Amino acid sequence: MRSICTYDEALDIAIHLATPHRIIERNVWTKAPNTAMLADDVHAAIDLPPFARAMMDGFAVHHSDILGTQPLQVIADVHAGEQPKTPVSPGTAVQIRTGAPVPENTAAVVRKEWTEWMDDHTIRLLRPVSAGESIQPCGQDTAQGAVLLSRGVQIDGQTTAVLRAAGVTSIPIYAPVRVGIVSTGSELVTDPTKPLRAAQVYAASDAFLQSTLEALGAQVVDISYVDDHPERIEQVATRFIADGVDYVLLTGGASVGDTDYATSVIRKLCGTDQLPIERVWMRPGSPFLAGRAGRTTVFGLSGNPAACFVQFHVLVLPAIRRSLGINTTMFAQEAVLTQSIRLKPIKHVRFYRATASVDGVHVRVEPQVGQSSGLVTGLAYVNAIIRLDEQVYEAGDTVSIQLTRTTTGRLF
Numbered sequence: 001m002r003s004i005c006t007y008d009e010a011l012d013i014a015i016h017l018a019t020p021h022r023i024i025e026r027n028v029w030t031k032a033p034n035t036a037m038l039a040d041d042v043h044a045a046i047d048l049p050p051f052a053r054a055m056m057d058g059f060a061v062h063h064s065d066i067l068g069t070q071p072l073q074v075i076a077d078v079h080a081g082e083q084p085k086t087p088v089s090p091g092t093a094v095q096i097r098t099g100a101p102v103p104e105n106t107a108a109v110v111r112k113e114w115t116e117w118m119d120d121h122t123i124r125l126l127r128p129v130s131a132g133e134s135i136q137p138c139g140q141d142t143a144q145g146a147v148l149l150s151r152g153v154q155i156d157g158q159t160t161a162v163l164r165a166a167g168v169t170s171i172p173i174y175a176p177v178r179v180g181i182v183s184t185g186s187e188l189v190t191d192p193t194k195p196l197r198a199a200q201v202y203a204a205s206d207a208f209l210q211s212t213l214e215a216l217g218a219q220v221v222d223i224s225y226v227d228d229h230p231e232r233i234e235q236v237a238t239r240f241i242a243d244g245v246d247y248v249l250l251t252g253g254a255s256v257g258d259t260d261y262a263t264s265v266i267r268k269l270c271g272t273d274q275l276p277i278e279r280v281w282m283r284p285g286s287p288f289l290a291g292r293a294g295r296t297t298v299f300g301l302s303g304n305p306a307a308c309f310v311q312f313h314v315l316v317l318p319a320i321r322r323s324l325g326i327n328t329t330m331f332a333q334e335a336v337l338t339q340s341i342r343l344k345p346i347k348h349v350r351f352y353r354a355t356a357s358v359d360g361v362h363v364r365v366e367p368q369v370g371q372s373s374g375l376v377t378g379l380a381y382v383n384a385i386i387r388l389d390e391q392v393y394e395a396g397d398t399v400s401i402q403l404t405r406t407t408t409g410r411l412f
Contacts, residue, residue, distance in 0.1 A: 003278040007349040010280040010315060011330060014290055017276065017297045018319040019246040022175040026155075028163045035217030036155040036173040037325045044148045045167030047139035051101045054109045056134040059093040059123060063107035067128040074121055078103065093123060102135055109134035142166060152325065174325035177218040177247065180240030181206050184252035184262070185303050186227040204376065205251050205301075205308045212317070212404075217324055221245055228253060230261040237269055241296045246323060248296055249316065250289075252303030262289055262300040269293040283348045284373035285311040307373040310351045313385055313404050331387045331400035335365035341393040349389055356384040356401055365401050 005013065023039040054060070065072060072093040076086040080099035087104035088094055094103045102109065108129045115123045142148060148166050153159060155173060163171060188203040189196060196202070203225060210220045221243065224236045233250070240248045253262035267275060270291035277290040284307035289300030299316050301308045314330065321328045335356055343350055353368045365386055368378040383405040393399065 003274055003276060005277055005280050007280055007282045007314070010277050010282075010288065010290075011318060013276050014299075014315045014319045015322055017290055017292055018322040019177070019295060019297050021323050021325050023172050024175045025170050026173045027170055028155075028160050028168060035215065036176070037217065038149055038151055038153045038155060038159075039172040039174050039325055040151050041147050042149045042163065042168055042171050044142045044144055044146050045169075047144045048141040048166050049136055049138060050167075052106075052138050053136050054096045054098055054100050054102055054134060055136050056109055056111045057098050058096060058109045058111045058134060059115055060088050060096050060102050060106040060109050061093050061125075061129075062088045062090050062105055063131060064090040065093075065125070066108050066110075066131060066133075069124050069126075071118055071122045071124050074123060076103070106135065107131050174217075174323075177213075177320055177323045178245045179213055179218050179220050179247045179249060179320070180237075180243070180245045181209055181220060181223040182226060182233065182236050182240070182248060182250045183223060184226045184228060184233055184250065188225055188227075188252075190225050205303070205305045208305075208309060208379070209249060209251075209312060212312070213320070216317070216320065216326075218247075218320060228261065230265055233261055234265045234268060237265065237293075237298070241269065241293050241298075245296055247316075247320060248293075248298045249301060249312075250298065251301045251308055253300075260287075266291055266293075266298050266300050269298055280315070281348045282310075282314075283346075283350050284371075285314075285351070286348065288315060290315075302373070304373050305376050306353070306379065309379060309382075309404075310353070310385060313402060314351060314387075331402050333363065333401050333403065334398050335363040335384070335386075335401045337386075337393055337395055337397045337399050338364055338366040339395050341367065341388065343388060343391045345391055349387065352386040352388060353378060353382045354384045354386050354401065355381055356403065363401075365399065 074095055075092045077095040078084045078100045079097045084101055084103035088106050096109060108131055110125055110129050114126050116126060117123055149159060183203055183206050187200050189200050190203045206223045213220055226233050226236050237248050250262055253260040266289050270293045275289055275291040277288060280286055280288045285302055288311050291298050301311045318328050318330055352371055354365045356363055356365045365384055384401045384403050387400045
């Protein structure tokens with residue numbers, strides 16, 4: 001008897017089969033993929049800015065002179081990167097550039113355009129200014145020791161800039177997940193220069209598997225293509241497991257035909273007569289396999305690209321996200337359906353491939369015209385999957401969706 005689960009049961013099992021996340025240290029000055037997730041809060045190493053600085057080109061003046069128009073003697077000139085040597089005193093001014101530290105006793109920086117030269121060494125103010133004008137105080141942005149970034153924040157170019165500016169050199173991140181892909185099928189052709197013979201098709205599924213995984217922060221260590229031969233499939237999968245990958249994704253051969261070897265191979269790899277998941281009450285993608293082989297999680301997906309696409313997004317990615325330190329609530333976003341849907345009365349959960357977009361303040365979702373698992377071209381436009389638990393839906397109804405083309409899982 002095969003292990004048959006509802007979708008929600010299968011999702012729970014798949015997430016519990018996720019490999020434990022690992023935490024490593026990353027140097028923020030070392031070039032690395034911008035996909036890591038922060039594993040703990042990070043604190044500022046310095047005050048930011050580390051000194052009071054001028055926010056405009058102009059003149060640093062004493063508090064006694066901010067309201068007056070009397071002549072001020074320019075006694076020094078300070079550029080960014082220079083330490084002021086001369087303090088400001090009543091009746092004097094120091095010419096200063098944007099970003100430069102303000103001299104001692106500076107009450108305000110008067111913009112250059114609010115002054116005029118009276119001679120080569122003397123200026124006067126054209127208008128009164130307020131104390132603190134055009135000065136950014138030390139630590140105004142953040143104070144040393146304050147929480148700079150919180151656990152779970154994605155490390156990209158923007159967050160890396162913040163870390164460097166605040167003097168942080170090393171951060172704890174969730175280690176990248178390593179994935180091996182085994183694409184099976186005697187009908188698959190991987191050389192685009194070769195014309196297809198009868199009964200052959202070009203390999204396709206590994207393209208969206210790899211791109212989505214790498215965008216999320218996983219490392220696809222290799223993609224292997226194997227014909228429908230159980231020993232060769234087992235050999236390739238065993239090599240991945242021996243290499244210590246976190247996940248093996250095996251596409252093709254997950255059904256019950258006499259050349260569908262994925263079930264027997266994965267059972268053997270996992271050392272069991274029955275896997276935790278061998279079939280799911282869902283369409284498309286009902287034949288779905290999941291188990292653990294040592295420290296490696298093995299998923300068996302459909303060889304059909306459209307069905308594989310759905311299985312990957314609704315069952316596999318939640319587990320991989322968990323290993324990357326990302327906790328995902330599936331189908332938490334709602335959208336307004338653009339057209340009616342009529343479904344046959346079966347107990348399967350249906351998943352429709354669709355396109356979601358923001359229309360003013362509303363998220364609208366349009367189902368793909370053809371939902372057959374044998375249709376591939378529609379994947380070019382799909383960015384969402386609709387979960388359908390009822391038989392009848394009308395245009396304007398609110399449905400649950402999961403986005404497929406963002407790492408955050410949200411449109412905005």
